[in-house]
Amino acid sequence: MGIYLFQIINGIGLGMIYFLVAVGLSITLGLLGFVNFAHGMFYLLGAYLTFQIVSWGGSFWAAAVAAPLVVAVLAFTLERAILVRTYKLPHKYQIVATLGIVLIAQEAVVMLWGPLGNGVSVPDSLAGVVSLGNFQYPLYRVFVVAVAAVLAIALWLLLERTTFGALVRAGSESSEMVKLLGVDVRTLTSLTFALGGMIAAVAGVLIAPIRGADPSMSGEALGIAFVVVIIGGMGSFTGSIVAGILVGVVQSVMSTLWSEGAQLMVYVVMTLVLIAAPRGILGRA
């Protein structure tokens, strides 16, 4: 297998990880219109809760179920207690509030788990590599890609084919109209926010065996999530997948073509998309 073909395959795998990191932000930003800088915090907590559960002797699979649920409850509570107060204020207040929450969470993580990173082992059943010609690809990454694909389908079905999804989408267009139908828009909004946080936590859980858990990871996740959401278009799941894969493939292929510019090219692509399609590749008009 040629190196470029492998880099494309690697890029698709990487892109699916980026999709997982970004899709929760796409929900809160695109459907709720809320600028959520705390998105990376949910990802951070997902990874740390996984580390903690595994450290206590629990299995990775138990962590994969428990951590997203805990984070969803936290996100729901946070939205109800603090963020709801910023909805009618300009976006800058949402940014300040969520940034403040991130800083508190990050320092709390340092206090609880220490400033050093912590490793999480790949589950034994997913250890090893898949051989692709001369190259080897980690089996665990194959698993992450599969989970991301299943999650993408499940999310699409939830938001496009269920009453809940229809109400969320309608609420994002006109919350007054949905209220007139007798729907509790407040709870709907809180649940949607919790869903976004839960998906970010799923990404944190899945990324933990790949890069461990460390206090700085919330900022990294936020950066790549914004890039993917901007390229794909806010609120578009298909856009997040396409953008995630595009970013992953560009980064991976550029690693061979021009390694020092691999990271830069991700932002060049974002700039080009913004110029050609300001709402993103599949953004809503």
Next chain:
Amino acid sequence: MKRRDFLRLSAAAGLAGGFGVADIQRALAADGLDLYMLSAFSGPFAANGKFGEMGGRLAVKSLSPSMGRSVAYHTIDTQGNTGTAVRKIQEAINQKQGRLFLGGALSSEALAVSREIEHAGGVYITYVGADEITGSACNRATFRWAVPTYGAIRQTVAPVADMLPKAKRWYTITPQYVFGEGLLNNAKEVFREKGIEHVGNSYHSLQDKEFSGYLTNAAASNADVLLILNFSQQSIDTLRQAVSFGLKRKMKIVVAWSAGLDQFATLGPDICEDVFFGVQYWHGHDAPANRAFVALNREVNRATPTYFTAADFAVTSMMLDAVRRANTTDPKRVAQTLESMKWAGITGDEEMRAFDHQVSKNYFLMRGKAKAKMRDADDFAEVVSFGKSFPSQGQSQCKLA
């Protein structure tokens, strides 16, 4: 009335006459010693400050009884931000009359504050990686404990090349900034000397977290050895991903600039096993001063010392020793004393090179142990070799003389 009380009352009553507030503060501290340790205590590099402070305070605790004066140890949180570091150092210099400084979380911080401290007539001992500190940007005020990139490469690449004579194809992964370039250029020089073919290099930015693309390049090169030239969290990410992509089975892996114990603990023995690491300090090194330091740290801090604990212990001990030998806190005389100092350090015999203010000390080549062979929870690696390699005065870009 004691002199201190008199001065306090004088200042409070405005009786200081021609003395400025700064003069009064200086007089108050005349028989004491104020050390300012700068590091990141918050943000992504908070580990540096936390563990560094443990080492610094340990040095004060163990050496202050022999100082004949009180020692105050202050910390400055730079947040890993050069601008913040410079602003806070200026505050310490102008408002608190600080003159004796230690530490530094990042090379960029250290380079910037070293100029401020020199301008203020202070003394600064650091342990950052950038070669400019004791090279092209050296100055009379600044001293460095850590081995520069030259020595780090000489003490890792050369011995590994000698151990693996058939491994003639090496691939490198390098962060594209001055520190990475320093390591890479020195590695290329050793490659030439040892007849090693440098089959490729992947540069990456300091923001990169995903290294699979670069590791794919390494795999495609059919190299015998992968030499990782980044540091801190990036070397952790690179190594972890290299192992997950099966590279450890295809080639030997060398991490030239590792933080040592804390990195090994983060990675775990499964990843570290059979990987070579270059480290500035190892707690298991058999030197009298190190045995005493490790025992003291375990007693006081209830932990085995990490790199930052050791580095801050080393630079704080150096400063205190210099003040004690000079019998003054006058920065100029402290700096002059440091220039000619030799001592039994935690890495073995250490001495200051007067012409570039670089400490001559050992650098260690380690190899990760299998989990089954670890004697205790911190026994992640064995020392393969150690030694001192430094650019000669002729090679040095420092022009202090």
